Amino acid sequence: MIFETIQHRRSIYPVQFNDERVPKEVIATLLEAANWAPSHFKTEPWRFKVVYSKDAKQKFSEFISETYKENAPKFSKLKYKKLQEMPLQSGAIIAICMQRDEKERMPEWEETAAVAMAVQNLWLQATEMGLGGFWSSPPIIIRDMHHFFEFNKGEDCMGFFYLGYYDELPPNAERGAIEDKTVWL
Ligand SMILES: Cc1cc2nc3c(=O)[nH]c(=O)nc-3n(C[C@H](O)[C@H](O)[C@H](O)COP(=O)(O)O)c2cc1C
Numbered sequence: 001m002i003f004e005t006i007q008h009r010r011s012i013y014p015v016q017f018n019d020e021r022v023p024k025e026v027i028a029t030l031l032e033a034a035n036w037a038p039s040h041f042k043t044e045p046w047r048f049k050v051v052y053s054k055d056a057k058q059k060f061s062e063f064i065s066e067t068y069k070e071n072a073p074k075f076s077k078l079k080y081k082k083l084q085e086m087p088l089q090s091g092a093i094i095a096i097c098m099q100r101d102e103k104e105r106m107p108e109w110e111e112t113a114a115v116a117m118a119v120q121n122l123w124l125q126a127t128e129m130g131l132g133g134f135w136s137s138p139p140i141i142i143r144d145m146h147h148f149f150e151f152n153k154g155e156d157c158m159g160f161f162y163l164g165y166y167d168e169l170p171p172n173a174e175r176g177a178i179e180d181k182t183v184w185l
């Protein structure tokens with residue numbers, strides 16, 4: 001049931017991932033789910049870059065940790081180490097990118113929203129398939145991703161989705177009451 005999947009979706013972090021390989025076909029299914037998100041004027045602004053091979057993960061790990069080192073206003077060795085480790089603990093890292101409409105026919109937030117909807121689709125599909133993940137959005141790293149990926153004009157990075165299989169049950173979560181966030185007229 002969709003409602004159960006929505007409630008069971010959790011942020012699962014790379015340290016919780018096991019070593020099980022994530023097949024390419026599984027990732028392709030997640031991306032297909034993402035691709036069914038809605039978008040204004042059907043611009044389909046979501047773009048993904050899948051960091052999958054061992055070599056690619058190694059390079060990604062080096063890039064994000066060194067970028068952190070260069071840009072961090074207050075360097076933390078722990079954070080640096082975590083950034084080094086996370087990609088290597090993951091089955092794949094999917095960079096979440098947004099392609100701005102060439103004619104800018106709608107405000108940027110609408111395209112950002114469409115990408116977020118695509119990520120939710122991907123995340124729910126991953127949940128159903130027993131995969132965990134989380135959306136990481138470190139601003140001091142993602143602003144420099146054009147030095148790592150090739151972007152088209154108007155394309156930008158909105159973060160990384162770390163993906164992997166896990167053994168432990170995801171933690172229960174709570175939400176504040178929806179009644180406090182809703183006004184009925
Ligand atoms: C747009 C977006 C960006 C996020 N960025 C981060 C992040 O940089 N680091 C992090 O630990 N979690 C990040 N998260 C995950 C949230 O912390 C997480 O979704 C929230 O704590 C709720 O937990 P749940 O996903 O298990 O329900 C992000 C989530 C979203 C939607």
